[in-house]
Every structure is written in structure tokens, then in C-alpha cells.
Amino acid sequence: MGIIEDCRRLWRTLPLSTRLKVGKRIRFLTEPLLAASIPAARPYPQRSFRSVTIVGSFSSPIGQGIAAKLLDYELRSRGIIVRRIDASEWIGAPIDPQLAIRSDDPAPDDVLIVALNPDVAIHALAKLGKDKLRNRKVIGYWVWELEVVPRFWKLAGRFAHEIWTPSHFSARALEKLFDIRVKVVPHPVSLLPPPVMTEERRAKCREALGIPASAFVAVQSFSLASSLTRKNAIGAISAFVAAFHDQPDARLVLRHLSGDRFPNSLHRLREAAQVAGQQIILRPAGSGLDDLHDLYAACDVYISLHRTEGFGLNLAEVMLAGRPLIATNWSGNLDFMDSECVALVNADLVALDDPDKVYTQKAARWAEPRMDEAIRWLRKLASDPDQRREFADAARTRALSALGGNAVETLQGNETPDN
Template sequence: MANKVLSLIPQLWFKFGLVRLWRLVPRPLRRRIVARLIPLPKRAGRRLAAPQAPVMMCGFLASPLGLGWSARLTRGLVEEAGVPIRDFDIGHAFATGERDAVLPDASGPATVIFNFNPGQFGYALQFLPDDILRDKYIIGYCVWELERIPDDWLTPLTLVDELWVPTHFVRQAFENAGVKLPIRVVPHIMSAPAGLARDRARFGWPEDAFVATVVASLRSSLARKNPLAAVDAFRRAFPGGENALLVLKLGDSHLEAEALATVRAAIGDDPRIRLLLDTLDNDDMWTLLASSDAVVSLHRAEGFGLVPAQAMLAGRPVVATGWSGNLDFMSEETACLVPYRQIPVEDPSELYVAPDLHWADPDIGQAAAFLRRLHDDPAEREALGQRARQGIETYFRNAHAPIVAAIREWPHATKS
């Protein structure tokens, strides 16, 4: 019953706008309140010395959010290695759209993979079986977007035996905070669907227009994802009557009314800038990217950069800030990397509160110049898209085999 009540909190929090009142509470006090109401459980039984089969995959396995994609991609690597998997989908507890699920048995020695961040451990564990921490080897697959993880992640990390992260940038963020756990870089390895093709009729886009697309979840911080910079760059690139369109595919707009209002105000009545607020399934998201002429990510920080990676796999040129996690798979040969200056982190949503840290402020003028060049030179646009696809396919191919081989070597649990 307690879990049922807890699972309603995030849904009611957003539905009735209570999150805005909560954000008025100073962040240090908010953290103390949460820690008091949802204490971190202690590990029971023995800690296994190394990973072993089966794997208990915990996360937002059916969610359209980035954490959902991350969980599914990680699960795919384990499945490919032939290791038995038990799924513990708790997305419903975080208001990510899933229904309450019946969870499997969690008893016995196994490897547990938490596909969510340390700040969510205490809350997530309220929805997982008590045995999920008993006689286990625990891996945290975690992502962060700044140069150092939050200090309040350090205590939850005592539950974990090993960390997986998607990029070297994220690994450095943990190491900068003094984390001594083993850390392995495990990228979000994926491939484009077979037969992927452009289908502009699906979205009502004109066939002859130059279409630049931005994809962002408003729950991931408007300041960090920075789609308003793309609006500015688009208008600078196309100040006249050019046949160009900017599409802003924004997720979770129903949960972030204030952020959506900010975006609408920036767009105004410009008919060349379109909002797409529908929730798209995996196939439609790939089709969206394949139907674009360019994909824009003028982020201030990325832990990985899932959408730019997908765009590259779809053979589309990407205009992206040349900083943070996306540099693991992007170079000046395979993307339009936008120069930037470092500015202090300032996020009105308070998802990122780190006044002593900095993130990127991309050069809007250079982003506009890239967009204009891609518009004016279809041959270069096509060539860059092909280089992008080849570059990221090579990156994923080189990362894939060692990871799957290592998982395949995990021994199977033996009865005690």
C-alpha cells in the first residue's frame, strides 16, 4: 500500500503544479526532507565479489524517456551475451507513462543493474523487492551532464559495487567527485532500423523544404537542452523568405507547463517554426530523424547525446555543441561542431545546481552559419551525413564486441 501511495506522488506533483511550490523550497532543505522521508536501505547478506548470471535489470524499461532508451539498450547487450535476465520495470513510480508491473522473484545470488542515477536509488528501492540488495553484485548504470556529480550522490553509491557510464565525460564527472569504484564506459550501442526511410507525409512537412529538427524532453531542463538557441540560430540563418522549417519535438510538455510557455513565447507567430508535442514510439522517432535535413543540438551539456547519435546512424548531419559526452562519437569530420564559451551553470528548474561548475554556451552565429551551409549545399549535406553514419557505426562496432564478450564470461550462480 505504501508503494502505491508513493507512486502517486510524482503524478500528482506535476498534475496539480505542486512541483512549482516544491521548487520554492531551498534545495538543501529539499534534500534533507527527502532523505528523512525516504531513507536509503542497507544492503543485506553478502556482497558478491564479481558479477554473475542471472541479471536483474531495474529501470524504466518501457519508457520513451532517455533513461528508458538507456535501460533497453543495456538490456540488449546482456541479452546478446546469452545471460538470463529478469526485468524489474518501475517506470510507473516516476510518472514516465507505464502501468504498475508485477515484478519477478529477486532472491538468490545475481547481478543487479540499476538503470537510474544515485539520487533516485532510495525512492526506486521502495518499489523493488527487499531481496534485490541481498547476495548480489550491484552495477549502477548512471549518467550525468556536468563535470562533477552532486555530493549527495556519494552516500547512495555505497550500495554499488561497480559503475557503468556511457562516455568518458561521465566517468570523469564521477572521478572528479572522488569516486573510487570500478568504472566502465559502456556506450548506448544501437543501430538504425532496417529499411529506415524518409516519410515527411507522416508529420505533414513539405517535401521541398529544408527541415532542421530539435528533439528534447522538457523534463531534462530547458536550460541544459537549450532549444531556444536553435530558434535563434534558425532565424539568423534564414532571415528572408527561404524555404526552411524548424521543428521542435518536445517531450513531456504536459508535465512542464512553464517551460512550454517559455518556448511558445520565443517562437511567437513564426509559421516556419513548428512544435511537435506528440509522444512518438521508437519507429516514429527514427522516421522523424530520417525525414530531417539536419538535426540540431545546441546543448549546454550532454552525458551522451542519444538523439545526435541516432541522427548520425540515420545518415543525417548534426549541428551540435562541441563539448561534453557527445565528443566520444563526434569529430569535426563527422559533425558540425559548434564552438562555445564556458559559463557558470544556471538552471531555473534547479535540476542542475552547481554554482562552482561551468557548462557550454554555444556560438549562435556559428550554428547559424552551419545551418545556412547545409541548406545551400545539398551535396555537402549528403556527404556529411554519410561520414556521420560511417563514423558512429565504427565507434559502436569497436565498443560492442569487448563489452558483450565480458558479460558472456560472467559465471552462472550456483546454489548455496
């Protein structure tokens, strides 16, 4: 394990452009070989399924890991027997020891749900082995953030009988590439207890950050592995400073993950924050989610001027936590929000241009949020606590009604026609 970690650490010191080029060539050579070792999907006996095995990055704090845990929780709460296989180490995902689980062996009749996107799912399935894949139903629980899906994903479609994805935006993209059924299965965020928001927690977190009790505070949390440009935290910095240049006590707190894996992106973020001055606080993510929930408690508004989202897990959680939200009026998050419950920022659709090179699809596009609208919403919500409360209450109600989950119905083939 020490040698593997040393190699990974050395790999991360290489420029991102070099890693992407080398990774693409390695994938071109190795993935067909890995795919050849995985049984292709074949017809399976029609029956009522009552047990599943989920393959996911359970011990990782990344979005796919959270999605796997949410699916696990929903299925168990509805009486489905669930076994879990943690693939975090297999796919090189960051591991949080607090989230570690012990993997199970799948039972012969289990449906296998692969809660890993195709770029890493092939590696996990190859590691799992033929014997655990043969003669069972396989579902790919995948999500994509653009309207154009990477072509190399199609290889993974050979091993799946159907695809689940958490939003209609993602479903429309996946349907263009795959010739198997795509079903919308939203993340069941509202089934979990929402983060506890108390005045004591709010005061304690603000004190730790050195923020006055009366200051207006906005928060954004994101992973640099998801592309700094897509998450548009630098855009949030620009809008915040423009909105509150005359309010030196106002603060924007940016919680970030995976800085060690994407040092160039972290450098760009730090440069932007330094230029903006003391109003911007950068905060590396801690272990677990307590530090994120502390920030929810401390903030007056959560801001996400994202260029695109496949779903938007953080946004859903913010709504359930009862915090007002400023978000881009585009992509997967619109499945569970509208202008009645969220301060939506309109955007222009422009050609994809990701200097982080996380997204490289030709002919793809994403949103360019309108900064003047973001600035107006920041100022409006800072000056109008009644509007903040109105948005927060409406957002919680909307999220509770929209995000209760439908995985069991989909598993049993009783999903609504809309899916």
C-alpha cells in the same frame, strides 16, 4: 492509483522553484531513512556472471528508460540471461503503455544493474527490499551531464560495487565524487536496426506537417525534464531564424516531451516559437518512437546546440539513421563524433545558469554555443546537399564502429584498459 495520479497532477501545477525547494527538503529528511533500509555493498564471491537483473524505467520514454532497454538488448544478444524490473511507477516517471513490460523476480546469482540515476535509485532499491539485494553484486549504471555531480548522489555509492557510465565525460565527473571503480560502457545504439528512412516516409511526414517538399527542414527532439536551457532549443530557434530570415519556407520542427510536468518551460518555448513565427513548428511527442523517426525521415539536418550532454542518445541515433548533424563541440557526445562526420559548433565554457533549476550545482559550468558558427553551418548545409551526404555517410560509419557495446566484457572483467 487514481489518488496518486491526482496528487502528482496537483504537484505539477506548483511553480518549479517551489517543487525544487520542497523536494530538496523532503529528500534531506527521507533519503537517509530509505538508505538505512538498503544493505550496503559487501564483498561478493568472484565468479563468471552469466545472468543479470536490470532495474530501470522500462515503460517510460525518458532517456534512462531507453538506456535500460538498450542494455537489455545488448546483453541478451550476447547470451546473457536477463531479467527486468520496471521501476517507472516507483520513481514517478511518465509511462507509455506501449512500452509496458511485466517485471521479473531476480534469481539468486543475478548481478543487479540499477539503470536509474542515484536521485531515484535509492527509492527503487528501497522498494525492491533487502532480501533481493543482499549477497549479490550491484552495479549502478549512471550518467551525469555536468563536471560537478550532486553531492547527495554519494549516498547511493554505499550500495554499489562499481559504477558504469556511457561516456568518458560522465566518467570523469563521477570519479570526483565516488571512491568505487567507474567504467565506461557506451550505449550500444548500433546493435539495433536503424530507423527506416524512405522517400515515401519523408513525403508523408512533410505533408502531415504542411511543409513543401523542397523546403529545408531541421529537427530537434528533447525532454523538458532535461532542462529546456540545457537542450537550448530557444538557441536553435534564434540561429535558425537568423539563418533563414529570407527563406520563409524553411522550417525548424521541435519535438518535445514532458510539457505537462514542466509547464513553465513549455510556456517559454511557446513564447519563443510564437515570436519567431511560422518557420517554427512545435510538436508534442506521440506514443512510441514512430513520430520521432518520421521527423528523422522528413528533415534535412538534425540540430543540437546543447549546453552539455552526458552521452547524447538522440544524436547517436540520428547518425545511424543517416541524417547530417549539427552539434555542440562539447561533452559526452564527443566520444562518438568529430569534425569529420558532424558539423561541430564550437562553444565557450560559462558558469552554469539554469533558470529551469533542473541543474543547480555551484561552481559548475557548461557550454555557450557560438551562434555565428551555428548560423553558418545551417546555411552551408541548406545550400550544399553533397556536404550533407558526406557528413551523413561518415557519421553512420563512425557510429557503427564506436557504439557496438562492451557491457559483456565489462561484466566479465575483460574490458579494455581505456575503461
